[in-house]
Amino acid sequence: MLKKQWKDYFLTGRMQSLRPMLVYIEIFILPVYIRLVILGKDNFSWKGAIGETVMVIAFLLVALSEMTHPIRPGKMYYLCPRSREERLREIRDAYHFRCGMHLIVMSVMCGTLYLMKGVNVYSAGYIFLNGILASFLSQVSNPNKSMLLNLFLTPAIIMGSFFQFALPTEKLQKEDIIFLICCAVFFLIAILPAFRAMKKCIDREIEAAAVCEEVQDHA
């Protein structure tokens, strides 16, 4: 079962949807990365730089996976002999398999970060929480609401995680604790509700993807 999922994952990736990811990299990730690694940090350390690079790679891998594996399969899949229930099950399984893979990548990344002492335990926790949310995002075909949510969520998650590197790895100062509280509040009032809305979009997309697009449009 897992072997088939693994094989299908690599067979069905569609590289044509990479453009949004390049936009993310250019607008959000690179400037933050450059600021943190090269310019911004007075106390530059190789361990911190490697930790941040590991995080960049992890988020990029997950974003790449999400953008090349939209929930809705190609037209040919709908022409194959499958009942609606089978399609629904397969599409849902494939989505969960992807989420599982993303979670493994994010866990490895957070573990590496913490073991290298690139971040303190609170930051690692916050980054991991963001990593969990990022793992469940996916490309949906509804171009309006989901696009807006995606445009907000992905950079918010990635940038929020990056800023955790500004915190010292040793003892937290008062302003660091205030920063952490601000992050937690931002997470609770902005990221979490946006993620819930996005997850609802994804669930609806999975349901809708069980039937061909044209049929769904009509329905």
Added chain:
Amino acid sequence: MITFSDVQKNRGTFALQEVSLEIPEGEICGLVGRNGAGKTTLLNLLLGLLQPDAGSLQVDGLEYDGNEKELRKRLGCVLVDELFEGRLTLAENAVYFGSFYDAYDDDLYRERLEQFRLSPKKKFKELSKGEKLKCQFAFALAIRPKYLILDEPTANFDPEFREAFWKILKEFIVDGEHSVLLATHLTEDLDRMADYLLFLDGGELIFSGDMENFRDSYRIVSGEDYLIRNIPEKNVIGSEKGAYGTKALVKHKRSVPEELTSVPPTIEEFMYFHSVGRRE
């Protein structure tokens, strides 16, 4: 047998109007009509990519509602859209999509690819338009369907391959149990090869029947204009006045005066006169 019963479908400003037809087994059925006549809509309905607004369609008595899996096993298709995954090779595509079909025959697929001079190691996206259609045609044959549904593939085939293509279709239907539904604008080929004809115009099914019936039911007549004007108007589908006389498409050969030259119409003539109506 494929059966449409009063099938209706509205798509924006276009409407397929209460189409009822039967496609018998063992025949090559040509589906013709102008651009926007409803050919692709009809094929998409048959392939379950669209749902009818009203009416029903059945394939061997099976409907999509409840028997989708069984029904789809019977249909192989070649569409203008690129159905295969572009970054995979022809072999990988077939292995992936073939796994959904019980009857998929990889040897047959490779045999057809070789016949069509396509390398299974080549990536799908690297093929030309015609080659992509050939590859999809090879796959459609390899799943051993009962019905082949083909949406205008012939226009992209080279003349040499077109001959091979028709030969394969003839072999496909030879047992009398398989059928082909082919939408095309290349009506000359259909004149030679098709056994059955469906003609759509503006979403309306104008003609549905075998080619013998088609050739018996209509005539292209030419001669003096006054003689053609004498034919009862209800029998004249379309006419065109030229420098040396008038030419018309008429129903029933019995209604044609003996002084006029009368020949069975080609599909192209039928479509042409149907669209022009009466023209002075």
